[in-house]
Amino acid sequence: MKDIPVADVRNFVLVGHTGSGKTSLVDALLYKLGVNDRLGNPGDGTSMADWTDEEKNRKISIWAKPFDAVWRPKGANPLRLVMLDTPGYADFYGQMVAATQVADAALLLVDATAGVQVGTVRAWKRCEALGLPRAIAITGLDKENADFNGTVAALQDLWGVRCEVVTFPTADKKGVVDVLSGQSPEAEELRSKLTDVAAESSDELIEKVLNGETLSADELAQGLRSSVVQTKFIPIFAVMARQSLGLDELMQGFGRLMPSPADRPVxxxxxxxxxxxxxxxxxxxxxxxxxxxxxxxxxxxxxxxxxxxxxxxxxxxxxxxxxxxxxxxxxxxxxxxxxxxxxxxxxxxxxxxxxxxxxxxxxAVGKPAKMAPIVFPNPVASFAVMPKNQGDEDKLGQGLSRIADDDPTIHVQRNDETRELIITGMGDVQIDVAMERMKVRSKVEVTLSTPKVAYRETVTTKGEGHYKHKKQSGGRGQYGEVYLRIEPLRPGVDHWFVDGIVGTSIPRNFLPAIEKGLVEGMTRGAVAGYPVVNTMVTVYDGSSHDVDSSEIAFKIAARTAFKDGMAKAKPVLLEPIMNIRVTIPAEFMGDCTGDLNHKRGRIMGMDAEDGMQVIVAEVPQAEVFKYSSELRSMTGGRGSFEISFNRYDIVPSNVAQKVIAEAAKNKQAEEEE
Ligand SMILES: Nc1nc2c(ncn2[C@@H]2O[C@H](COP(=O)(O)OP(=O)(O)OP(=O)(O)O)[C@@H](O)[C@H]2O)c(=O)[nH]1
Ligand SMILES: [Mg+2]
Structure with a gap:
């Protein structure tokens, strides 16, 4: 916008818990500033900001989106607003991560009836990590039980940064008072707090205040703005979007207190x-x-x-x-x-x-520069995805890759061990939304299911295996005999075997066949048909027959000897163990740790962080495929978690028995097909 200098641009991102009124505020500003000719409401599908079908259907924001408008106050320079609305819902956190990185400041919305929520803390932490200057807007003031002063006090207690009121609602909630220009005793009291904050920003101002001089409105604003840029001060605004109250005061406050693109060194x-x-x-x-x-x-x-x-x-x-x-x-x-x-x-x-x-x-051509890339959170919720209609495999592949192109927090991968196509996202709502989008865009419907666990097998002691394959059924017979030893290797060292055959008991030309037999045995192990790892196999003897020995005979002998050896080497199943870090309000500690114990989890530590409790645990992957929806219902959406692979570990025998029985059932079904 050529007519508005950079100094009069305010670029900011709206962040906060889902339902805190971000999109409603954007709609109210767009209406007030003439971008929209009516007041849209995300609650009834008329929002200009939540305009996609998926957002209208769900009545929440799903994407981070930019909006811009110009405020032209009488007797002052026009102010250009560039706003980024973001979703507060946990599953769409990646969008907030992206938008915060390209904003000059954040406006954190807090509902005066709900106070600080998980989404509030999540947004705060992201802003902290970026050193993003912040303001707070208190919403929901028209609701019964709304507590403006209580919410302010809670915010002031929480983060150890000066948060001070810049606009506040009148007692009848029919208007909003600006502290910098307001005349009431309440406004004056609050103004003296702002004066203190401003004075701390420079020696010159502090001197004036100590000398008993009053700071001019400009001096006050300048001092406050430099504190905002240094994230030492956070102005608090009262807004009533549905009533269009507090909006002029908010924009004026942004003009005075929040940084322009030139104010913050990037x-x-x-x-x-x-x-x-x-x-x-x-x-x-x-x-x-x-x-x-x-x-x-x-x-x-x-x-x-x-x-x-x-x-x-x-x-x-x-x-x-x-x-x-x-x-x-x-x-x-x-x-x-x-x-x-x-x-x-x-x-x-x-x-x-x-x-x-x-x-x-x-x-610019010839002036290369690179900005630090946005680092997106790792997705935590996985599903196996299959097309509803056979023959749609190609369409599914294309559809999924378009989904993953648009949303960097959705990953699609084929798991070779379980032969499943796995889609991983931030939660089941995000995946459901994405699958609906794929149905519309790529005309392919899918079924989602819990992924199979990629179990593995290993041995815990040494075992000797032997098999003599000998058949005489008319004509030429079959003969091959193999002796081998199986022993555990330390975890992380992949399975391999050593050609330990000395002498000439097995002719060298049969070694490749023996190798094939071992590879077959190791890819479909002896316990439940899962790959064998961390195991060393040494073939050390055998015998052959001049006429009847063949490659196939040695392959069978090796594979069977391998199974024999495995059985004697105390084989076990291994399962993936995940690191999990769960963040919840303290009141859910008991439920949450109980649930993790029930899931065979091991609690490694607990900590308090920003008014929330953090549980760090190790838990088998098999138990947590549905954790994102389970945690949501356990905590009413107030919990969140991160998860990552840690290691493979032994499946306890009572659980292993079930896995083995299941594998036997599947094998039988396969053979009957
Ligand atoms: N009474 C009242 N309702 C509000 C207020 N602000 C928003 N709402 C309503 O609350 C619901 C959620 O508001 P949104 O603006 O969509 O909230 P959001 O913060 O954008 O939510 P997400 O997009 O999910 O992060 C809608 O039905 C709004 O009409 C408010 O100040 N007072
Ligand atoms: Mg929204």
Whole structure:
């Protein structure tokens, strides 16, 4: 936007627990600023921001999306707002991760009836990790039992940062008072707190205050803004989106207190500062890539510095390739407004870029720079996915890869051990939404099921195996005899075997056949048909027959001797053990640890963190495939967890018996087919 200087741009991301009113606030601002001609409501499907079918159906935000509008207050410079609405729902955390990384500041929404929730803490932590300047908006003030002062007090207690009220609701909740200009005793009292905060920001201001001078509104604002940029101060606003109250005060507050793109030094990956000025070299970062069925590939980029012009040639520094930009759009929901150029703070949509993808940095030709990539959280919930209709395998593969292209927190992988296609995401809601999207876009329907556990087998002691394969059924007979030894290797060393045959008891030309027999035995082990690992096999003797010995005879002899040896070497099943880190409100500690114990988990530690309890445990993978939905129902959505593979460990015998019985049943079914 050429008519508005970078200093008058406020780019911010809205974060907070699901249902805290982020999208409602965006809708209220878009209506107030004339971008929309009616007040949309995400609660009834009329939102301009939650516009996709999947968001309308579910009444929650699913994607992080940019919006922009200009506020033109009387007698002051216009202020350009670039807003990023994000989903608060845990499954869509990856979207918040991306949007926070490309914002200049965050507005954290807290519902005055619910207070600080898991989603609030999650958002806070992300902002902390990025050192993102923050403001807080208290919502839900029109609801019964809304407690503005109580919520403020809770926030002030929680994080050890100065959080002070900048606007507050009147007692009748029919208006909002601005502390910087308000005349009531309450406003004055709050203003003196803001004066303290501002004074701490510079020696000059502190001196003035100590001398008993009052700070001018400008001095106050400047001091406060520099504290905000240093994340030493967090202004708190009262907003009532549905009533359109507190919005002017919020925008005024953002203009005064929150940083412009030029106020906060942003560095590229090499540590060099990115110049936000319009005439500086272009630096832009791709934070979302959309595979739109109608438009095709859409790339969302944040401009950090310089000017992006339509129909121009730029350089993708990540891919080290030139890229041609056609039309540039500002997007407000479904609405795409073409713009001839865009500057620092802007978020633009670019159509049909040739080779640009997520996390790429776009630059001026000849001035390469790279921004640090967005690191997405690891997905935690896995499902086996199968097409409903046989013959749809190819369509499924394409559909899934498009899903994974759009959402970096969905991974798709084939598990060779269990021969299943596995989709892994942040939770079952995200996967359900993605499968619905795939049905519409790629016309393929699927069934989801709990993945099979990739069990493995090993031995715990030495065992001798022997088999003589001897058949005489008319004509030429079959003969091969193998002696071998099986012994455990330490974990992590993969199975292998040694050619320990001395002398000439087995002719060398049969060694490959013996090897084949062993490989067969090891890929479909002796306990329940799972691969054998951490095991050494040594074939040390055998015998052959001049006429009847054959490759097939030695292969059978080796495979059978292997089974014999396994049985004698005290074989066990191994299962994947996961590290799990569960974050819950303290009241769920008992339920949660009880549940983990019940799941054969081992609690490794407990800790308090930001008002929540953290449990660290080890738990078998077989027990936690459904953990994301179980934890949600156990804690009413207030818990979250991270999970990662730790190691393989022995399955206790009572559990192993069930796995072995199941394997025998499946084998029988296979043979009968
Ligand atoms: N009474 C009241 N209802 C509100 C307020 N803000 C939002 N709502 C309603 O609460 C519901 C959720 O609001 P959203 O704006 O969608 O919440 P959100 O923070 O965007 O939620 P996610 O997108 O899931 O993260 C909707 O039905 C809104 O109409 C408020 O201040 N007061
Ligand atoms: Mg929303």
């Amino acid at each position: 560095k590229d990956e090499s540590g060099a500062e990115v110049n936000a000025a319009a005439d500086a070299p272009l630096v832009a970062q791709v934070w979302r890539s959309i595979n739109d069925p109608f438009v095709g590939q859409l790339t969302l980029a944040r401009i950090w510095g310089g000017t992006l012009k339509e129909n121009s040639e730029i350089f993708n520094a990540t891919k080290e390739q030139k890229e041609r930009v056609g039309t540039i759009y500002f997007t407000n929901g479904k609405k795409n407004d073409p713009t001839p150029e865009a500057q620092a703070g802007d978020i633009v949509a670019l159509a049909k870029l040739k080779s640009t993808g997520l996390n790429d940095t776009l630059c």
